Amino acid sequence: MGPVALSEAAAVQFRKKMASENKEGWGIRVAVQGGGCSGMSYFMELTETPQAEDKVFQSQGLQIICDMKSWFYLRNMTIDFDDDLLMGGFRFHNPNAKSSCGCGTSFSA
Template sequence: MISLSPAATREVLRLKSKQNNPHLLFRLGVQKGGCCDWSYIMEFEETRQSSDIVYQSNGIEIVVAPETLKYLENLTIDYSEDLMGGGFRFQNPNASQSCSCGYSFVTQA
């Protein structure tokens, strides 16, 4: 399961509305790099692969490639505004360590 907090849901919907395409999918993934081993990727796409795994959270379909699931399983995404600027926050039980920015992590997977 991958879930979005209500605040993250609002922000994803806000960003999606700026794309002027209601059929876009919200893709979540990881890539090598960042301050630690892995960094998160979030993007909108028009199509999904037949092998993709789809989660539902607060009415949003979250599309994940199966090879990245071991890094993202049980992830919760939040969003908050603060004095230093807003941003997505990742609560990843698979991460054994995260960098101070919160966008990259190390895992034992």
């Protein structure tokens, strides 16, 4: 089972966010939570320290942190960033999702 990966465009956006919040060197926690139009939604936040039971990966020189429960749904996923004026934002390319909603932030597995 492969790690969660970032595209170059996503890494650039995370670095900008880290710099603007004075959180350079922090990790990116990626998780799944209940909700959204398809039953589960993605959650991301900057976090200073992983927990002992977390999965930790490196992608594009950044640390990706995932809790074990979310890992089941997120393994082999790639996070991209699209700067489209109308529908721009982070995009989740998740091979574990059976279906996704139109907004791209919710899925079912």
